[in-house]
Amino acid sequence: MSVFRNSFVGRLIYHASKHRFPSYPEEKPDYVLPAKYAADDKPPACQLTEENSFNSLDDVEKQEGRARSIGSNGAPIFVDYDGPNDPENPYNWPLYKKVLFIAGIGFLTISVYMGSAIYTPGIENLMNDLQITRVKATLPLTMFVIGYGLGPMVFSPMSENAVFGRTSIYIVTVFTFFILQIAQCFGPATRSIASMTVIRFLSGVFASPALGTGGASASDVVTAPYMPVGIIAWSIAAVCGPTLGPLVGAALVNGTGGSWLWTFRFMMIMSGASFVIFGFFLPESLGAAILRRKAQRLRKLTGNDNIVAEGEYANRSLTVRQVAVQTLWRPIEITLFEPVILFINLYIALIYSLIYLWFEAFPIVYVGTYHFTVVELGVSYVSVTLGIFIGSAIYIGYIYFAYTKKLLQGRENEVVPEVFLPPAIVGSVVMPIGIAIFGWSASPNTHWIGSLIGAMVFGMGGFVVIQSLFNYMAMSFPRYIASVFGGNALFRSVMAGCFPLFGPPLYNNLKIKDYPVGLGSTIVVAICLCMIAIPVVFYILGSRIRATSRYAGS
Structure with missing residues (x-):
């Protein structure tokens, strides 16, 4: 439940249900509020009722506006995890959860790198079908790689901001990539090298977050002594991807009688499955985003507008x-x-x-x-x-x-x-x-x-x-x-x-x-x-x- 609650789909359901499901510890009747968060007229123990629950996303936006005004009404009270063993802290996730999380990021990374060169085994058939030279047939590969180089310049710094976090960027971009693969497989791109090159460039841009942010995501969940191991696990996927792409592409081209289109259809199936699976089961790992959401819940629970996460406080001015x-x-x-x-x-x-x-x-x-x-x-x-x-x-x-x-x-x-x-x-x-x-x-x-x-x-x-x-x-x-x-x-x-x-x-x-x-x-x-x-x-x-x-x- 903790994985689903912090996933992209879990967050959508959370807002759609007016914050009733899936609920967080701060929203349960037995939650004991730490004394530092309590307003002057509230005891440390608070119970979340219908009156102090969120009614819509507008409430969240209003709270963000109040958070930006902190300073005039009192000193900010920075939100932190509930003790060193708080399960909401990614460092405290159980080992299996960390392994599955890094494996998921690695899968997204290896998929992107496979997608760059996966069609090269069928490049001769592509040249014959579209009557083009080898240089032109290589352009879609070049533009895909350039696209996934440009994308992280926007998506990676966005993922460091508490407002966005990492998971929402992963899921939105992989869905966009999936849509582009449909166009790649069944649209004008199957008959025009120009259309194919443009779509491949856009596909590279939206496939890029795992490349630029994957190492950061791995470091979100492992403590300092083991951080290199987490980055190694992600890097294996990053380096193996270009070598596995030609192998998978060769098997697809050989198994479909020389059809280079099936290499793109394979990427369409893989990205669609990734969107569904990771939409439900890829939790947020950025501590700043997790604490920002916790601050929203605590402000609503206590009525104390001075409660703020450091990520909000940094953005308020x-x-x-x-x-x-x-x-x-x-x-x-x-x-x-x-x-x-x-x-x-x-x-x-x-x-x-x-x-x-x-x-x-x-x-x-x-x-x-x-x-x-x-x-x-x-x-x-x-x-x-x-x-x-x-x-x-x-x-x-x-x-x-x-x-x-x-x-x-x-x-x-x-x-x-x-x-x-x-x-x-x-x-x-x-x-x-x-x-x-x-x-x-x-x-x-x-x-x-x-x-x-x-x-x-x-x-x-x-x-x-x-x-x-x-x-x-x-x-x-x-x-x-x-x-x-x-x-x-x-x-x-x-x-x-x-x-x-x-x-x-x-x-x-x-x-x-x-x-x-x-x-x-x-x-x-x-x-x-x-x-x-x-x-x-x-x-x-x-x-x-x-x-x-x-x-x-x-």
Whole structure:
């Protein structure tokens, strides 16, 4: 019931039933009101009756107006959870609830990344059906990726505001994505590359909240010692998605006789099911939003207008325009004017770009050289996924001893954000090694297993680098984690969306006998080697750079 009560559908029913169902602890007859919330003429124990219940959403809006005027009638009384063990606090959720919540956010994330490249196995049939070139056929992929890079610049900072919270943004956008998939499957987009490209761009925008806010949602429900593990669980989905998309797409195209439309229909079914399931069972996790709603109930219960949540109090002196400017400008400001964020975003964006660029070499190697079928080609991408799981196991072991164990022992002074960077330095060296193995072992004279081992090694190094830098940013800027991840999503998505456009020419123009992707992979290796300097510099100078920041720290 607590999950449903804080879900999107639960909130709708709550307002429609005039706050009778599902009820909250503050609205039950046996609720004992803490003394600090009681009005002067009310005892600590209060009973909620028909007269002091909400009658409509207008009552909520009136309360918000009274909350904005706090200060003239007395000092604000800030709402908090009812003790350290309050079950409404996401940190106190039972373990199974946290696992299911993070799994749900991970599913939304992996669905988006799968949706970006899921239609690529049917791209030849798409080119034939619409009579277009490969570059034009790749545009829907590029625009989808750019769309889910732009979306978090709006949705991520919105999700940090107590008025919106996280869940409502997830559900409204996934419903909009579902509607767009219907148009993608049955509208003009099935006959026009221009219509398909526009719809794919809009789909990317509305599919984006999980990408920019997923890490923040995971950190909402896990305490500080275990925060990296929560972000790891979400990041596995974020990194595995691009590798699973071609596999699922290949199975769909092969199983439907070459129909590329079924890749979009699969996304329509998945997003529709997600809307229904998560609409009922994805609870709100943002503490500021939970306490804001509690403050509304307590004001109605007590008649004490000085009761307010910190999120309301922060907004009370701001106009709608000021809130909008702050919401839209913050991720841009953090991204452009924080050196730590700017260079880490460039590095992570480069890794994602190389993944999308490098994936263009897989058909050249496994279809052109080893004569794999479409499904076998899709399976080859799983080698990267395997490397990701191996890398995550190694990384979790390191994090436990370098971070979690020290916090549990009360040695907080020994834990600084730079503790996450040594694995990033190691991973940044491993990553180009994997690409080199892949590029120079892919030959008609060698077995295909060698190149897959190289792909697996790349997956290990790439995941460790990305995960380390995500955690470094999260610990450096904990108050604005959603805005930080939103800006990161923009960088990595816009860059990664453009790289597939010139991937095939890169490899084909540098093809040499017996080594079709050797020289092209060498260029990618050279870029990776140059970028090793980024985690090294931040490991040495990171604390000094963060000391000059207005956003860093708690």
